[in-house]
Amino acid sequence: MSTTDQENQLDAKKQKLLEQRQQIDQLHAKMSKIKHKIAVISGKGGVGKSTVTVNLAAAFAQKGYKVGILDADIHGPSVPRLLGLSGKEVKTGPPGAFPVNGPLDLKVMSIDFFLPESVPTIWRGPLKMGAIRQFLAEIVWGDLDILLIDLPPGTGDEPLTIAQFLPEMDGVIVVTMPTELSSTIVKKAITFALRLNMPIIGVVENMSGFICPHCGTKTEIFQSGGGKKMAEESGVAFLGSLPIDPTVGADAQQGKPFMIAHAESAAAKAFTDVVQKVETYLKQREQNTKPETNRT
Numbered sequence: 001m002s003t004t005d006q007e008n009q010l011d012a013k014k015q016k017l018l019e020q021r022q023q024i025d026q027l028h029a030k031m032s033k034i035k036h037k038i039a040v041i042s043g044k045g046g047v048g049k050s051t052v053t054v055n056l057a058a059a060f061a062q063k064g065y066k067v068g069i070l071d072a073d074i075h076g077p078s079v080p081r082l083l084g085l086s087g088k089e090v091k092t093g094p095p096g097a098f099p100v101n102g103p104l105d106l107k108v109m110s111i112d113f114f115l116p117e118s119v120p121t122i123w124r125g126p127l128k129m130g131a132i133r134q135f136l137a138e139i140v141w142g143d144l145d146i147l148l149i150d151l152p153p154g155t156g157d158e159p160l161t162i163a164q165f166l167p168e169m170d171g172v173i174v175v176t177m178p179t180e181l182s183s184t185i186v187k188k189a190i191t192f193a194l195r196l197n198m199p200i201i202g203v204v205e206n207m208s209g210f211i212c213p214h215c216g217t218k219t220e221i222f223q224s225g226g227g228k229k230m231a232e233e234s235g236v237a238f239l240g241s242l243p244i245d246p247t248v249g250a251d252a253q254q255g256k257p258f259m260i261a262h263a264e265s266a267a268a269k270a271f272t273d274v275v276q277k278v279e280t281y282l283k284q285r286e287q288n289t290k291p292e293t294n295r296t
């Protein structure tokens with residue numbers, strides 16, 4: 001290769017890096033008006049991460065917070081479906097793409113809004129990461145109190161790379177199931193958060209026992225309670241457990257968070273506790289990060 005070719009290649013690389021930097025700066029600028037950002041992660045898929053995300057969002061919106069949800073799960077974007085927003089169109093304008101308005105005025109953005117139905121996401125490697133960076137940089141959130149981010153499942157390269165694009169988080173919520181409560185999974189989630197400088201808000205144990213809708217008796221389908229023990233051992237907070245509740249699945253099918261559709265259900269009652277703990281965490285964080293001069 002000639003020296004000119006090498007120089008041209010170097011210039012192209014520099015240009016690409018510059019573009020990436022600009023996109024990340026743009027992303028951070030667009031997210032800077034959001035007071036609190038919380039990522040929801042899990043050690044593996046199918047444990048209820050999206051369920052926790054949408055219901056936490058609904059609960060905070062019910063309390064009067066301005067809430068947004070970023071569905072950053074590129075392979076299984078399910079937030080629009082869980083909120084009855086599938087197929088909605090995203091409005092775009094000069095500043096970028098505007099989130100879709102969901103129930104309780106939730107501001108929702110998902111890659112799902114840009115994908116034709118039934119086409120799996122088959123992007124690979126750098127192409128995919130570039131597209132995601134651009135997608136994230138374009139979103140016009142406006143003023144929000146809380147943004148909840150549903151990251152792809154697992155603690156591998158993909159959720160890590162996506163999380164690295166995002167600005168600093170206030171904290172991360174780890175969703176887990178009684179069956180996967182091995183110390184390795186919790187440790188992996190903790191390592192993941194640490195690598196990203198994200199404080200851990202706590203662990204939620206989902207599908208922890210089944211409460212019979214007829215008689216109210218709790219049956220331990222999987223051995224529950226491990227979440228609390230594991231959280232204690234790992235030195236992170238335990239936020240609460242959510243029982244297996246048929247209304248959760250039924251509401252998901254209907255595109256309604258159970259916190260809205262079935263506020264009296266066993267799941268909603270249990271979840272209220274989780275919401276309270278997250279709210280306390282955010283309030284404490286606000287006080288701790290206030291500048292010295294503002295403290296009373």
Ligand SMILES: Nc1ncnc2c1ncn2[C@@H]1O[C@H](COP(=O)(O)OP(=O)(O)OP(=O)(O)O)[C@@H](O)[C@H]1O
Nearest residue numbers: 045046047048049050051153243244245248249252
């Ligand atoms: N507590 C619960 N009781 C009953 N069903 C539940 C409960 N939590 C979640 N589900 C159901 O389990 C399935 C998986 O939940 P969800 O989609 O929230 O998991 P996820 O961790 O986001 O999955 P993925 O890794 O695919 O993104 C859904 O069908 C959901 O309705």
Ligand SMILES: [Mg+2]
Nearest residue numbers: 049050073078
């Ligand atoms: Mg999900």
